[in-house]
Amino acid sequence: MTALLTPGGTHAPHHNQALGLRFSRLGRSFGSPEGKRIVLQDVSLDVRAGEILAILGTSGCGKSTLLRTAAGLDAPDSGQVLIDGDPVRGIDERCAVAFQEPRLLPWHTLRANVAIGLPRSASASTGKAKVLELLELVGLDPFAALRPREVSGGMAQRASLARALARDPGVLLLDEPFGALDALTRIRMQDLLLDIHRVRPTTVLLVTHDVDEALLLADRILVLGRGSADTQEGSSILELIAVPGVRPHDRNSADLGALRSTLLSMLGVTGR
Amino acid sequence: MRLLLSLVVPGLLLGAWQLNSVVGVFSPIQLPPPSAVLAAATELVERGELWLHVAISTQRVLIGFTLGAALGLAFGALLGLSRLADALLMTTIGALRAVPSLAWVPLLILWMKIGEDSKVTLIVIGAFFPVFTTLFLALRHVDRQLVEAGRAFGLRGVRLLTTVLLPAVVPAIFSGLRLGLAQAWLFLVAAELIASSLGLGFLLVDSSSNGRTDRIFLAIILLAVLGKTTDALLGVTERWAVRRWT
Known part of the structure; x- marks a missing residue:
């Protein structure tokens, strides 16, 4: 297949479709002066081709580390990341990061x-x-x-x-890409992301600490965190929730309201 | 406007200097009037000597600075980019840098005799270290996030170097070059004071032993003008480069 055969003639032939991604028993720890600090522990997950997966978690829970291993910017200590069935080794051409x-x-x-x-x-x-x-x-x-x-x-x-x-990219990795923007710009960027996803559907992993952003954009939400207060333990998957309805989700719906409270309490915020 | 303002203080100094010859706070031996310095300059120009002093000094600085800066850039890049080269060479270079540079003089004279080589080599040493140190440190402090972004988009090796690392240190290279140039003039005078028969440093020693204060002033003014001119030329390129690369 040549580039000439694809519509518009501007796409590289082998990357223009969404690729599935799998985290397989992923573990990562970092050495620190106080000893080894386990960040990620036994994270296994299938991300479907073309879906938008939001990764939520408190700061320091290893959200970004998870994303970086998918990009090949960081290597896991155990387990592996597979894109379209092939393991990620070093910087991967099939991924792109913002x-x-x-x-x-x-x-x-x-x-x-x-x-x-x-x-x-x-x-x-x-x-x-x-x-x-x-x-x-x-x-x-x-x-x-x-x-x-x-x-x-x-x-x-x-x-x-x-x-x-x-x-x-077959997989688009977004590491809190709208986190530093003002509220109005953030809304525009969120709309833009959905527009882009409609035009060129690709698998999106979106790390965020904003519950509303996750609810608005994602097909599924992964909550990453430590199962107990024991800091010796690394983060793993606390919950994987499918967001009901079609994107962009109406954040005023009753379903999402309940989901929002659940997510917030999982992240340690209650009574809102 | 800026140019005019920058000339105010030199103008006042010149006025005070001229005034001294009238009031006579300092004797003409200590501080000859501007006119005497001008006369000394005219005399040396007529005898065709002044041009020789200026030319040989400038030549020494240019050759020494070019070689020293080139070596500084090469070693700065090598140690800044390669952890292995850093581990291997930094202690040695650091130790050499710790030697007060004039301490090399006896050795240089012993090895190369009193000629152009020993003088130029001293200037090379002087120009090398500021350039080396600035580039080395700048490469170590290139924004990690930019480097990571470059890597994330598949840049590595030579392409990462030319796309991200080198452009990021261009402003630092120029500040290093300017420091190196100032050092080069410093070491020129040191070299010429110690042993030479031509050059502005020689003019200084020679005039000192003959009690020609007017010529001493002439040499100092010429050094100031030459140093400032070469630095300004480099400054223009620096401003262009900083605009282009930041």
């Missing part, structure tokens, strides 16, 4: 920053076309020639998202 901070190269224009995300296999001309298309998708085409410091935080974050999409 971080909490935009992490754009300050000396490049937004256009050049988005182009960093292109897969190596992309030719110059298809790459250029794809970058243009993505800048349009995230509404940055009038600002393509600006540098990151010349645009707002929300725009920088959109560029970061476009950079991740430039890979045509």
